[in-house]
Amino acid sequence: MPHITSPAQIKEIMKENDLIFHKGLGQNFLFDANYLEAIADSGEVTKEDTVIEVGPGLGVLTTRLAERAKKVIAVEIDQNLVPVLKKLTADFENVEIINEDIMKTDIDALIKEEKSVKVVANLPYYITTPIIMKLLEGKYNIKSITVMIQKEVAERFVAKPGTKDYGAITLSINYYTNPKITLTVPPSAFIPPPKVHSSVITLKCKEPEVEVNDEEKMFKIIKAAFNQRRKTLVNALSSGFSHISKDEIKNIITSLGYNENVRGETLALEDFAKISNIF
Numbered sequence: 001m002p003h004i005t006s007p008a009q010i011k012e013i014m015k016e017n018d019l020i021f022h023k024g025l026g027q028n029f030l031f032d033a034n035y036l037e038a039i040a041d042s043g044e045v046t047k048e049d050t051v052i053e054v055g056p057g058l059g060v061l062t063t064r065l066a067e068r069a070k071k072v073i074a075v076e077i078d079q080n081l082v083p084v085l086k087k088l089t090a091d092f093e094n095v096e097i098i099n100e101d102i103m104k105t106d107i108d109a110l111i112k113e114e115k116s117v118k119v120v121a122n123l124p125y126y127i128t129t130p131i132i133m134k135l136l137e138g139k140y141n142i143k144s145i146t147v148m149i150q151k152e153v154a155e156r157f158v159a160k161p162g163t164k165d166y167g168a169i170t171l172s173i174n175y176y177t178n179p180k181i182t183l184t185v186p187p188s189a190f191i192p193p194p195k196v197h198s199s200v201i202t203l204k205c206k207e208p209e210v211e212v213n214d215e216e217k218m219f220k221i222i223k224a225a226f227n228q229r230r231k232t233l234v235n236a237l238s239s240g241f242s243h244i245s246k247d248e249i250k251n252i253i254t255s256l257g258y259n260e261n262v263r264g265e266t267l268a269l270e271d272f273a274k275i276s277n278i279f
Contacts, residue, residue, distance in 0.1 A: 003033065003036075003060070003063055003064065007031055007191040009031070010029055010031055010058060010060075010191050011191070013058060013084065013088070017083075017084045028190040028191070028192060028193070028194045029057050029058055029060060029190060029191050030060060030061065030122050030148070030185070030189055030190050031060060031189065031190070031191055032185075032189035035183070035185050035189050036060060036061055036064050037064060038182070038183055038200065039061060039064075039120065039122070039146065039148060039200055040061070040064045040065055040068055040120065042146050042182040042183070042200050042202050043065075043118055043120035043144070043146035043202070044118075044144070044146075045065055045068040045069050045118060045120060046068065046069070046070075047068070047069065047070050048070060048115075048116050049068075049069050049070055049116045049117070049118050049143075050069065050070055050071045050072075050073065050111065050114040050115075050116065050117050050118075051065050051069045051071070051072045051073070051117075051118050051119070051120050052073050052075065052107075052110065052111070052117065052118075052119045052120075052121075052142075053065060053072055053073070053074045053075070053119075053120055053121050054075050054102045054119065054121040054123060054131060054147075055075070055076060055077070055102075055121060055122065055123060055124055056074040056075075056076050056085060056097075056121075057076070057081060057085070057122075058081065058084060058085065058088060059074070059085050059088045059089045061120070061121075061122060062074050062085070062088075062089055062092075062095060063088070063089060063091075063092065065120055066089065066092040066094055066095050067092075069094065070094065070116075071094045071095075071096065071114070072092070072094060072095045072096070073096050073098065073110060073111075074089075074095060074096065074097045074098065075098045075100055075102045075105060075110075076097060076098070076099055076100075077099070077100065077101045077102070079099050082097060082099045085097055098110075102131055102134070103127070103130060103131065103134060107134075107135070107138055107140045108138075108140060111140065111141060111142075114141070116143060117140070117141055117142050117143060118142065118143050118144050118145070118146070119135060119142060119144070119145040119146065119147070120146045120147070121146075121147050121148070122147070122148040123147045123148065123149055125149065125150045125153075125194070125196070128147070128149045128150065128153055129153065129169060132145065132147070132173075132203070133172065136172070136173075136176040136177065136203075136205070137176075142205055143204075143205055144202055144203060144204050144205060145177070145202070145203040145205070146182075146200065146201070146202045146203075147200070147201060147203075148185060148198050148199070148200045149198065149199060149201060150196050150197075150198060150199075151184060151196060151197040151198055151199045152165075152196070154181050154199035154200075154201045155181075155199070156169055156170055157169065157170060157173045157179045157181075157201060157203075158170075158179050158180070158181055158201070161265065161266050161267060161268050162265060162266050166265055167226050167265075168219075168222050168223050168225075168226040171222050171269050171272065172219065172222075173203065174269055175208055175210070175269060176203075176205060176206070176208070177203035177204055177205050177206060178203070178204045178206060179201055179202070179203050179204075180201065180202050180204075181199050181200070181201050182200045182201065182202055183199070183200045184197055184198070184199050184200075185197065185198040185199070185200065186198075210269055210270050210273035211273060211277070212273045212276055212277065213276070213277050214276065217276050217279060218272055218273060218276035220240070220241075221237065221240075221241075221272060221275060221276050221279060222264070222272050223240070224236055224237050224239065224240025224241065225237065225240075225263075225264025225265075225267075225272070226264055226265065227239075227240065229263070229264070229265055231263070232260070232261050232262065232263055233253060233258075233262050233263055233264045233267070234246060234249050234250050234253055234260055234261075236264060237249045241279075244279075252275065252278050252279060253275065255278070256271075256274055256275065256278065258271070
């Protein structure tokens with residue numbers, strides 16, 4: 001089966017199999033061969049790698065990954081797509097198709113015998129962040145995550161302190177990974193075209209580079225700091241941690257050398273780690 005490279009091919013396959021695009025599942029199928037190859041390139045997929053692909057759809061990316069990888073595990077939630085996906089990837093013995101919701105999938109069981117695991121996918125935009133955080137917070141044996149997501153979300157992942165895009169998700173992503181945007185994809189490369197531009201971002205997984213006594217506490221502090229961005233960090237934490245007095249919080253912040261009027265949006269991950277370890 002040759003690669004799918006045009007909207008006409010996708011429409012024909014959908015019509016032949018009595019399929020429709022499910023907007024609720026974020027089904028915007030990428031067809032542009034150049035971008036598909038670029039995603040596989042960004043994922044640095046080799047014959048040593050087992051690749052998890054989330055939401056393979058009709059397999060337009062799956063077949064390209066299968067040509068490069070040791071194995072591709074394609075996790076597709078739409079049961080109507082599975083028979084077609086199996087047919088379109090039938091020439092590849094290294095493709096395993098699983099009809100599951102990735103948010104309910106036991107990732108450890110999926111990759112327990114695999115030595116080198118990477119995630120490469122065109123993620124549904126409506127659930128991008130929950131999927132990525134499940135993969136990161138689970139601390140699975142995953143080397144990297146290369147995904148196509150909404151451009152604005154990708155920009156939040158790589159934002160710098162003090163910018164409008166900088167937020168709690170930025171700090172979470174940078175705690176677990178080194179993120180890098182590798183390319184931008186226009187709506188015209190999809191069928192049906194989404195209303196937004198997309199970006200491919202690679203998250204190289206790593207051990208945390210900051211020393212934190214309690215990860216959960218640090219992320220609670222980060223969440224509180226960004227829940228009310230216009231407030232100073234002292235006031236934001238006073239609202240988020242009512243069992244600690246405002247004076248105590250002020251003393252913690254100033255004892256570390258920060259101005260009592262500092263805002264959370266100006267602080268880096270290292271700063272939040274220091275605050276958390278004293279809190």
